[in-house]
Amino acid sequence: MSVAELRALNERYIEAFINSDVEWYRDILSDDFVCIESDGTVLNSAQFLEQAGRQPDVKSYKLQETNVRLYGDIALVQATGAFIKKDGSAGLSRYTDVYLHNVGQWKVISAQITRTD
Numbered sequence: 001m002s003v004a005e006l007r008a009l010n011e012r013y014i015e016a017f018i019n020s021d022v023e024w025y026r027d028i029l030s031d032d033f034v035c036i037e038s039d040g041t042v043l044n045s046a047q048f049l050e051q052a053g054r055q056p057d058v059k060s061y062k063l064q065e066t067n068v069r070l071y072g073d074i075a076l077v078q079a080t081g082a083f084i085k086k087d088g089s090a091g092l093s094r095y096t097d098v099y100l101h102n103v104g105q106w107k108v109i110s111a112q113i114t115r116t117d
Helices: 003-019 022-028 045-052
Strands: 029-036 042-044 058-071 074-085 090-102 105-116
Touching: 003 022, 003 058, 003 074, 003 090, 003 105, 022 029, 022 045, 022 105, 029 045, 042 045
Parallel strands: 029 105
Antiparallel strands: 029 042, 058 074, 074 090, 090 105
């Protein structure tokens, strides 16, 4: 369990978002995963995977800041990133992902996203 490992998972999470990589998410999300979207919508794991399979509304996303905090088998990954939407408009997002280390693997158990666009 290391900060570097979690930073790499966070970067892969963003890649999966941009590339609509549902299979990667299927492997990393816990069965009881919950995501609170920036509009307040609450998604369970199945709903999140369905949404992840759609093309994102952004054409690029660049991480600007990532903070990883470890608490035993729990980790908080808080990050800020800038994005460009397909219509050319720019925005910023901040999010917190909660990971649980169990049976030798990190799983995302929760995510909350805030966007400014």
